[in-house]
Each structure stands twice: as structure tokens, then as C-alpha cells.
Amino acid sequence: MLGGSSGWAVASPWEPAAAAPPSSAALAPPSGAGPALLPRRQSSRQASRRRAHGAGGAATAAAGRLDAGGAGAARRRGHGRRRVAEARARGAGRRGGGGALRRGAPGGPQLRRVRASGLTDNSRFRALCSRERLLASFGDSVVRLSTANTYSYRKVDLPFQDYVEHLLHPQDPRSLGNDTLYFFGDNDFSEWASLFQHYSPPPFSLLGTTAAYSFGIAGAGSGVPFHWHGPGFSEVIYGRKRWFLYPPEKTPEFHPNKTTLAWLQDVYPTLAPSERPLECTVQAGEVLYFPDRWWHATLNLDASVFISTFFG
Template structure:
């Protein structure tokens, strides 16, 4: 018999097999789910895969009882709308318990405590990037309540997961993750996802300021873009989807995403799945880290928080970064030593082709495909997976409406209302942008004073030096030189 899709809103019939004794059967075996994840090159929503996970009951209220007064850090942002992204370096931070967050989120005018200076009608709060191993110290039994093994990753549970709790309007700036692909389980409330494919990277105006090892940010506020300043963004192919409780979103490698909470309280759990491509990506990231830290600390060594994301807590000295780069290169060769020799040969051939055949202005999609082909030869053809799309695996398509799991009408209004209220802290970010130092010293003394609009800042230089295409080429050249 068939029943309503628990991972999908009422109104969509899903082909869920039910045994005679009433036991529900998941639509995909772990092996098939992993095959989909490792081969599919577009975002998709899994339905009816987590109905037996204990973590499906992890509401913010439940978690407040589990954490028993433990303080966690919330990022505070303004709901006002602006065309400038509200990066984490421009936000305020509050240490509070989930009980205090829930009381503030009820919009009580007389609320006291750590949120007392934040008007609920003007601010949102986000407890983001909370790794289970840090959050649930001494409560490791809760790790077993998240079962990524159902998606083909045996032994993977909460220990490799991250928790996100936010209020209405809470969001992450548009970015791509340097490593792996992403599985996101929505527990409470709904989140609106804006996604863009890797080949649209030039249209997203990538930047590494603020710097975070695993994230490449976009200069654009994708829900309120400034097309005059960023005209190429009009060519970007936006994919939008609203993720509801019980659903799991698959985000492929290097897909850009902006995520916003459109309900009063949202709770999500995610896990980044490691990929073969990560070994080279770590070398690229180490190169980026060395260049960014060298230039930015030389510019203003006493105020790293103006450019360093709060999530980056490691030391940023040049000596440490040199060790970091060497470790990344050594790890890459150690991996290649264990893998087939054909992988190394393919990488070298790929690097030679890059140098001989590709012009510097080549489209990002071709560079991305060339980079990944050497590691993905064994993957299942995409066409074999797309035939599985249906009520239990919903494709996220360009400029799409919500998947069949969502009822029309209300969600569009909710999203628009969220965009109207959701915004960026323009003054702080603009001041940080205007405060970037321009090139001075001997070079400047020999050059005539240029108009401010043409002056080159450290950030302008970094945007070129650590552009993903450039660091990819540098990493390949570095590895080729060391492998001769």
C-alpha cells in the first residue's frame, strides 16, 4: 500500500512499501543512496529516508532539555535589507542557553539576559556550525540518534555532524564549500535554499575576504543583488527550494548556496561527505591561507577579526601556515601512494593540458570539469541516476518552484516576506570595505594619485591571487614540481 510521504508535505503520494506487519521500508537502500550521492551532479531532496531516526524529534525545546543550561554562541544579525552581504565579521555574538534563546524568540518585550539589547523585531539569532563533538561533550550517546549509515556511509553518525539552530531571517551568506559534498537533514521549521552551479562561479564574484579555510564567499547579496555593481550575476542560474522537516537535501561539490530560515525556529543537522577531490583541494586551500594571511597581517596585524572569520581560531603566523601547506602536500602524496598510479598520471596529464591548452580567461565550468575528471572515472553515469527521480528523490532544477512536497501559494509569500525583512548590516560592512588599505610605499610614491574608484586595495589583489581558478593552477604546478 502507499502512504503520505512523511518527508514531504501532505498532498504528495509517495511509493513507500509497507510490509504486512506494518513496517515502513525506505525507498533507497544504503548502497543505492550512496550511488546517487556519489554520481548525481545536481541538488536533490531525499524523502522518506529518516522517519525512524531518533533525531527527527530534536526540536529546539528538546535540545534545551538535553543540553541542560549549556551556553552556546549565537550570531546576531539585522533584518534590514541591503545589497551588501552580512558577513560573519560584521555580526555581533551572544553566549546564551537555548532556554534564553527560546524566551527571546517569543518576542517578549520584557526579556532580560544576554539578548536584552537585541530587539526581536529587528534582529535574528543563529547558533550555526555547532559540531556535535563540542556541543554534546559527555553525552556521546546522542551521536547514535543521527544515522548517516542509511545513506551508505557505515558508522557515520552525529560524531561527524553539525547542528544549526536559528530564528526567522537567520541566514548564511552565499558561499561554496571547498571540501566534499553536503547532506542536510531538516528537523524543525523550514529553510529556503538558493543554489547556483559551480560553472556559474564567475557570475558570483568569489572572494576570500572574510577568510575561512573551507568557504569561498560571494560578494553578492543574492536575495537583494546590486546588478549595477555585479552585472554578471544576472546570468547566474538560480535553483531555489524550500526544505521541510523530514527531508534531506543533497548539495553536490562546489555548489554555491545561500540559506535562510523562513519559520520562527529552525533546526538542521548536516554532514560534509569527503570526496577524492578533497586531497588536492586541501593543497589549494593551504596556498590560499598562506597568501591571505601574509598580506592581511602585513596590512593590519593588530586587527585580524576585520578579515578573519570568527570560525577561524587557529594561529595565522607565516611559520604555522608554511607547516600547514607542507602537511597538505605530504598528505596528498601519501594518498596518491596508496591509490592507483593511474590517478597520479591523470593529474599530471590534466595539469599539462591546463598549461598547454587553456587560456587564462577560460570558462570556469571547463576548468572545474578538468579538475574533477581524474578522480571521478569510476562514478555511475548521471543518466542512470536521474531516472530515479520521483516522489522520494526530488530534483532541484533551475528557477524551480518548490518540490511536489510543498503546497503552493503560502511558501512564496513566506519567502518574499523573509526577503523583505531579512538584510545586511550595511554600515559596518561598508566601513570595513572602505577601511581596506591601498597599495602604498615606494610603488605608490612613483605613481600619480589615482581616483579612489581605481585605487587597488589589498583585497582587490587577493581577489586575483586567490581566485579559485588561480589557486587550482598553482596547486597543480606545485605538485607537478614535487613529483618529478
């Protein structure tokens, strides 16, 4: 389910300047995760330049513990003029090395990934999405924030600069979803057209649908709990995003007003191996295809910039 644009293994400049240096444990690749899902440039500099702190470090460590327990990456089918990826359920005995997709524990269905790389080049778009450039270009623009719960009832409008300077901080694990404001979707980005004209989405489409973008920026440890909608692609521009996925027929166990970080800490450890979700971590420059009506929850492991292409 992962297609690829030109990947960049670089640090997220969206981390606060006062962030504490990350521990080696927080930055270590998840055990058993295998190599990178897509080729990325500058990979030798990734660990030394990435910043993780606060709840972001906790989220990274928690995700690493899940991988150490057998959690792997997830993939699903992507359609278009050709398939981006094809998920195939396998028996318990299939070997899944090299970043192959796995259930959250050994013994569950194994999934074979297919990857496509070099499909697009969003290096220009990425450069325009740096903290400094977005604040310079759109700091006074009013953006609409949603609450980070399943149904996103509450909406708040405020200048983009106020969001970045005052609300873009690591997730407090004790906060409920309706107390956490999240910048993603619910925005009329017509005044941001000068930015989005530089974005190249994956060169695939679904017959009979129209593509629409949804742009987001969120702090470390933030995310949206389980929900579902139509199909599309999700690309990380800066940072890393952890995905947890269930097929439509398998409703996950979750509270709609608890954050993904709280679910990861409180519910995930109690799940039997057969009840655990499919999982993956999408790095900067990687794209994930999410099929129609699949349950999914997301967790930003760093302060992250991301963009989704929805087909409706």
C-alpha cells in the first residue's frame, strides 16, 4: 500500500528549537521493522538530525515497543491505471523480512508488500513547507482547527501563526480528544493555492472519483483515533506518522474521545495477537494508500507536515 515519491531522510524542522536532544533509544529504528520501505536520500544523516522530545519521544518509544513485540508495517491495495500495492493474506508460516507487512504479532495473516519508488518529486513542495516559509507566506491566514476525536465536533478558527506558536506542541497523554486541536481538513485552501500548485500527488486515480487535498501540521504524539472514510493517499512531508488499520468488517476497540496516544498506552497492550491492527510507520517522502472504509488511527511520532489526497 505504499507508493513513493522522492524520499528525504531528513530531520523535521518543525520541532521546537528548545527541544531536548533525543535519546538513542527514542531514535532507534523499531526492532524487527526491516529496512526502509522506500529508497530515501541522506539516510546516513537521519538519526543524527531527527529531534524527538516530550510526548513525541514517548510515542516513538511506545511504537518501538510494539514492533519489538512483533508489530510490523501495514499495506493495503491501491488501484489506478496499475496497482500501487497489493495486500495478500498469507498463512502463519510465511516469512516477512525486509519490511514486509505483518499483523501486530506472529501467527496472524502475513501481507506481502509491493512498492513503487520515484513516482513523483515533491522536493520543491517540501522546501516550501518549512516552518519559516509557511509562517512567512501564510502566518496571517485564518485556519480552522478540529478536535482530535473520532467525530471532530468542535471547530476553532484562528491565525495560522497563533496555531504554530501556541498550539503546536507535544500531545499531553492525559488530554481527551475533544480538548486537543488538530490542523487537518475543514479548510478552504484557495488562498494557499500558490503552495499546492507545487504538490505532485501519486499518479494514480480511481474511476468515477474526483481528488481533493487535505493538508495538515501537527505536534509530536498527536493524531486522530479510529475512524473511516473513502479511499485516498497520505504523504508525509516532514516527520513520521504511525498508522494502525483494520479492515471494514473488523471494528476496533477504542473510545471515540480518547487520543491515539492514550489508546496505544492503555488498550493496545491488552489486545490478543489476533485482535491487533495492521501497522506501519510512514516516513518523510513516503506515501500510503488507504482503501475505502478501512478503520484507521494515526499517531505523529514527530512534529509533522502531511497531505492527503481523497477520492470522492
